[in-house]
Amino acid sequence: MGISTTTTPFLTRVKESEKDKFMQQAVAKAQDAQWDKREASRKELGHWQDWRKLGEQIRQHVIHYLPDYLEEFADNVEKRGGHVFFAQKDTDAVEYITKLAKEKQVQRVVKSKSMVTTEINLDKELLKIPGMKLMETDLAEFILQSDNWDEPTHIVFPTLHKNRDQIQKVFEKLGYDGDNDPTHMARFAREYLRRYFLQADMGITGCNFAIADSGLINLVTNEGNADLTMAIPKTQVVVMGMERLVPSLKEAEVLDNMLARSAVGQKLTSYCSFSGEQVTGESDGPEDLHVIILDNGRSKALGTPFESILQCIRCGACLNVCPVYRHIGGHGYGSIYPGPLGAVLSPILGGYDQFGDLPFASSLCGACTETCPVRIPLHRLLIKHREVMMDKLKMDKPTTREIMKTVGLGTGTPNLFQMALEFDHMATRMFVSKKPTTVQNLYNHEGHITWAPSIAKGWTDVRDAPRPPKHTENFRRWFQNFEESKEAVRHGK
Amino acid sequence: MASDNREEFLNNIAEKAGRPRHQLAEHPFIPLNDLPETTLADKTPAALFDLAKQNSQSIHVTFQTADTAGLADLLNQDIQEKEAKSLLLPTDDRLAEYGLTNWMAGVTPSPTYWEPTGGREENIQRAQNADVAVGCVDFLCAESGTITVATTPGQGRSFHFLPTHYIALVPKSRIVPRSRQAMDWYDEEIKAGRLHTSNINFITGPSNSGDIEMVLVVGVHGPIDMSYIVITDQ
Amino acid sequence: MKVVVFSTCIVDLFFPNVGAAMVEVLERFGCDTVMPKKQICCGQPTFNSGYVVASQKTMRNEVDSLLSIDCDYIVGPSGSCVNMLHEFRMHLADDPEYSKKAEILANKSYEFTQFLYRVLHIIDAGAELDAKATFHRSCHMTRLLGERTAPFVLLDHVKGLQMMPLPHIENCCGFGGMFSVKEPEISKLMVNEKVDDVVSTGADILIGADQACLMNIGGRFSRRQLPIKIMHVAEVLNSNVDMSRVRYADTPAAV
Numbered sequence: 017m018g019i020s021t022t023t024t025p026f027l028t029r030v031k032e033s034e035k036d037k038f039m040q041q042a043v044a045k046a047q048d049a050q051w052d053k054r055e056a057s058r059k060e061l062g063h064w065q066d067w068r069k070l071g072e073q074i075r076q077h078v079i080h081y082l083p084d085y086l087e088e089f090a091d092n093v094e095k096r097g098g099h100v101f102f103a104q105k106d107t108d109a110v111e112y113i114t115k116l117a118k119e120k121q122v123q124r125v126v127k128s129k130s131m132v133t134t135e136i137n138l139d140k141e142l143l144k145i146p147g148m149k150l151m152e153t154d155l156a157e158f159i160l161q162s163d164n165w166d167e168p169t170h171i172v173f174p175t176l177h178k179n180r181d182q183i184q185k186v187f188e189k190l191g192y193d194g195d196n197d198p199t200h201m202a203r204f205a206r207e208y209l210r211r212y213f214l215q216a217d218m219g220i221t222g223c224n225f226a227i228a229d230s231g232l233i234n235l236v237t238n239e240g241n242a243d244l245t246m247a248i249p250k251t252q253v254v255v256m257g258m259e260r261l262v263p264s265l266k267e268a269e270v271l272d273n274m275l276a277r278s279a280v281g282q283k284l285t286s287y288c289s290f291s292g293e294q295v296t297g298e299s300d301g302p303e304d305l306h307v308i309i310l311d312n313g314r315s316k317a318l319g320t321p322f323e324s325i326l327q328c329i330r331c332g333a334c335l336n337v338c339p340v341y342r343h344i345g346g347h348g349y350g351s352i353y354p355g356p357l358g359a360v361l362s363p364i365l366g367g368y369d370q371f372g373d374l375p376f377a378s379s380l381c382g383a384c385t386e387t388c389p390v391r392i393p394l395h396r397l398l399i400k401h402r403e404v405m406m407d408k409l410k411m412d413k414p415t416t417r418e419i420m421k422t423v424g425l426g427t428g429t430p431n432l433f434q435m436a437l438e439f440d441h442m443a444t445r446m447f448v449s450k451k452p453t454t455v456q457n458l459y460n461h462e463g464h465i466t467w468a469p470s471i472a473k474g475w476t477d478v479r480d481a482p483r484p485p486k487h488t489e490n491f492r493r494w495f496q497n498f499e500e501s502k503e504a505v506r507h508g509k
Numbered sequence: 510m511a512s513d514n515r516e517e518f519l520n521n522i523a524e525k526a527g528r529p530r531h532q533l534a535e536h537p538f539i540p541l542n543d544l545p546e547t548t549l550a551d552k553t554p555a556a557l558f559d560l561a562k563q564n565s566q567s568i569h570v571t572f573q574t575a576d577t578a579g580l581a582d583l584l585n586q587d588i589q590e591k592e593a594k595s596l597l598l599p600t601d602d603r604l605a606e607y608g609l610t611n612w613m614a615g616v617t618p619s620p621t622y623w624e625p626t627g628g629r630e631e632n633i634q635r636a637q638n639a640d641v642a643v644g645c646v647d648f649l650c651a652e653s654g655t656i657t658v659a660t661t662p663g664q665g666r667s668f669h670f671l672p673t674h675y676i677a678l679v680p681k682s683r684i685v686p687r688s689r690q691a692m693d694w695y696d697e698e699i700k701a702g703r704l705h706t707s708n709i710n711f712i713t714g715p716s717n718s719g720d721i722e723m724v725l726v727v728g729v730h731g732p733i734d735m736s737y738i739v740i741t742d743q
Numbered sequence: 744m745k746v747v748v749f750s751t752c753i754v755d756l757f758f759p760n761v762g763a764a765m766v767e768v769l770e771r772f773g774c775d776t777v778m779p780k781k782q783i784c785c786g787q788p789t790f791n792s793g794y795v796v797a798s799q800k801t802m803r804n805e806v807d808s809l810l811s812i813d814c815d816y817i818v819g820p821s822g823s824c825v826n827m828l829h830e831f832r833m834h835l836a837d838d839p840e841y842s843k844k845a846e847i848l849a850n851k852s853y854e855f856t857q858f859l860y861r862v863l864h865i866i867d868a869g870a871e872l873d874a875k876a877t878f879h880r881s882c883h884m885t886r887l888l889g890e891r892t893a894p895f896v897l898l899d900h901v902k903g904l905q906m907m908p909l910p911h912i913e914n915c916c917g918f919g920g921m922f923s924v925k926e927p928e929i930s931k932l933m934v935n936e937k938v939d940d941v942v943s944t945g946a947d948i949l950i951g952a953d954q955a956c957l958m959n960i961g962g963r964f965s966r967r968q969l970p971i972k973i974m975h976v977a978e979v980l981n982s983n984v985d986m987s988r989v990r991y992a993d994t995p996a997a998v
């Protein structure tokens with residue numbers, strides 16, 4: 017599906033999400049549960065802030081010397097007998113893989129969860145090959161695929177928006193006749209997918225970390241599907257974003273520990289594997305390994321203030337703490353990369369025209385920045401995006417621009433501000449509501465406002481606004497009086 | 510298919526970043542702290558054992574112990590409990606070291622082996638058919654209850670994933686504080702050329718998923734349950 | 744000790760009660776408060792909206808104005824705005840003259856409760872308020888300024904005040920400056936949950952250290968016609984004060 021999951025405009029998506037009460041409750045519940053698990057697992061590890069610094073250092077170092085690490089990694093993959101293809105664009109990657117599949121007369125593909133293959137729309141392209149059968153084997157991705165390729169809503173929990181009854185319906189189409197018990201449904205998927213695994217002639221995986229000094233691929237899962245994908249088919253394709261490297265197995269070990277704690281509150285996920293092309297004497301594992309290293313717009317972040325987003329290890333913690341994600345869910349973002357990470361990354365990969373709304377869909381609460389295990393200053397990058405759009409590209413409406421300029425002037429020019437303080441009480445008279453308020457001590461100056469024009473309308477659409485005090489009663493005047501009486505007391509003595 | 514576009518790709522990155530290539534040799538990665546090594550490193554073997562037990566159990570692993578003399582009995586008991594009709598063993602010298610030579614000859618069901626020259630399809634099929642697999646693993650990490658194992662000709666990748674029930678044998682002396690110590694060992698062995706493997710697995714309990722309403726389901730693609738047997742006198 | 748009052752535009756525009764309470768508390772504890780007249784705003788409304796160029800003038804005006812009176816400390820009634828004063832070091836880094844000034848400013852600037860607790864070492868400000876209340880923790884004060892302790896310590900010592908824990912205290916109330924105006928649809932979902940959480944505590948009073956959040960949450964209470972009393976923490980600490988109750992801590996807990 018590419019990065020974009022929809023053509024529906026942002027506001028409409030938000031409104032659609034608002035109506036989806038199951039989704040909202042599911043996300044809120046998941047966030048709350050994850051909050052406890054994640055924080056407990058980090059606390060147990062101890063010195064979390066120092067771990068974060070280490071995680072950041074590893075990722076920053078790799079991004080800083082990215083071409084060198086890529087070169088080292090590619091050399092080592094080739095030394096082990098594998099192939100490396102550098103894909104500038106999504107289409108380059110897809111073309112390479114479909115050509116390979118055709119050459120090898122592949123008919124059965126098994127895939128393990130990979131954001132990057134979704135980004136390049138690989139599944140649908142491969143399925144165009146006559147006779148091709150392809151199976152997503154991660155339970156959640158399998159559910160999405162079986163439900164007519166529904167969109168994922170979370171980078172770690174793609175089916176967060178679906179309840180067990182919906183999943184039961186999806187499985188019934190595949191021949192499932194049990195109840196809606198998650199264990200029973202998971203067992204069904206196990207049996208169903210096991211058949212595919214055993215017949216598969218090509219496995220496709222993503223890559224959590226690529227180990228530069230050994231040419232191995234590090235994958236982490238809880239289900240074990242990635243390992244079967246790497247064990248059974250004779251040909252394996254790895255698709256990785258070009259930034260997903262680590263210097264050695266040791267740094268992979270560090271990040272796997274941080275990833276598991278951040279993503280799911282576990283000390284390690286059930287399976288962390290480090291693997292490459294079959295070695296002489298081994299009987300399973302890929303006899304032919306192809307690693308596709310993808311740019312697809314990532315290099316646009318290099319050398320810019322956005323470079324640090326390439327540090328991301330896709331743990332999803334920023335989604336799990338985000339109050340906006342909590343309410344609009346993954347579909348609200350319209351990108352396969354939702355949440356704070358997505359709001360920073362999607363405009364870089366897909367452009368401001370399509371994803372320019374996302375950086376504004378944040379209250380800048382900083383929960384993402386605080387939780388990010390590799391210390392990406394996410395909320396600052398959102399402000400940076402806003403700056404690029406407003407100050408550099410001037411993408412705002414001329415009226416908004418004028419208003420914001422005025423705000424800038426008013427908050428930067430003492431005389432103008434003084435004037436505003438003189439007249440604001442009077443000026444708001446016509447907006448004062450007649451309805452009494454239920455709130456004490458917020459509206460102390462002859463009423464509150466329930467409707468305001470222009471830019472302030474956004475405020476009053478949702479909540480009442482206070483009315484400014486008379487200029488004789490504002491804080492400045494109060495302080496002046498206070499100072500005078502203080503002065504008087506002083507002289508009196 | 511050679512990666513003939515590699516130079517172009519890498520040059521583009523260097524150019525966009527505004528940093529020249531080939532700087533790494535002079536700026537190798539030096540970690541800014543030693544938390545991975547020092548965390549839990551001060552624990553005594555007894556404390557590590559307790560920790561390993563507690564953390565294994567918390568990830569739904571059946572944690573058992575036996576000395577070499579009692580190992581065969583424990584295995585028989587476990588295999589019976591699973592009502593196993595088929596048993597898969599690795600071709601691995603460690604089984605003999607653990608005193609299991611006689612047991613292997615007499616155990617019911619009589620075992621099939623993952624064989625170094627047994628063929629791809631055949632070995633995979635054996636693993637697929639196995640109700641129980643008994644594997645020899647390299648380390649048990651106390652912090653997380655993780656067992657680690659490198660793929661060898663006699664114990665392939667699918668060995669650990671396709672069987673329904675999985676039992677891991679690990680000597681008590683191979684309990685380490687964290688995944689770091691295990692990783693350091695692999696890193697060193699590989700770099701020294703002593704370990705030729707295409708695959709290292711860090712396995713932390715049976716496979717599981719929370720994909721359906723975040724309800725934990727244990728046993729998805731990999732084994733549906735898992736036991737660790739720590740051999741106390743090894 | 745001389746203290747410059749960093750009034751914040753929102754207090755200047757709407758809430759004299761908050762500014763007055765803060766000044767009265769500070770004076771009670773021996774601060775000689777002064778207020779530079781040319782101060783206006785920390786610049787967040789424009790800066791956070793991406794109008795970084797337009798915010799330059801605002802930020803510089805604030806720096807110059809707050810430093811125009813020689814003082815020991817600068818104290819403001821908003822964790823968010825005080826944090827912005829600290830961030831000036833980052834935002835004015837390109838300008839050698841102003842980055843120096845920003846450094847001086849940052850080193851002197853404290854949020855109100857932070858100042859009482861960490862500089863004056865007060866744990867009981869002598870206040871009394873017979874009520875059941877809950878506290879909304881502002882995101883910027885907690886996460887960016889890093890102050891998680893001071894208001895709680897001070898409120899826990901207010902005589903007669905029963906503090907109820909607020910569920911989801913870590914979640915934003917949906918204010919977010921211009922966000923509340925530009926993205927009302929999302930902001931509404933957020934503030935609704937916050938209102939529900941406050942209601943669930945059974946508290947009669949909602950207290951906060953950032954008046955903007957309170958303006959948002961209180962505004963939603965008003966719109967939903969739900970009863971609540973809104974108080975800034977300075978107002979609470981200025982209630983029925985008995986100086987004989989005042990207590991100081993020798994060692995404040997770590998942040």
Ligand code: SF4
Pocket residue numbers: 278327328329330331332333334335356357384387388389390391392394
């Ligand atoms: S940005 Fe940080 S918190 Fe968000 S997914 Fe990436 S690594 Fe995790």
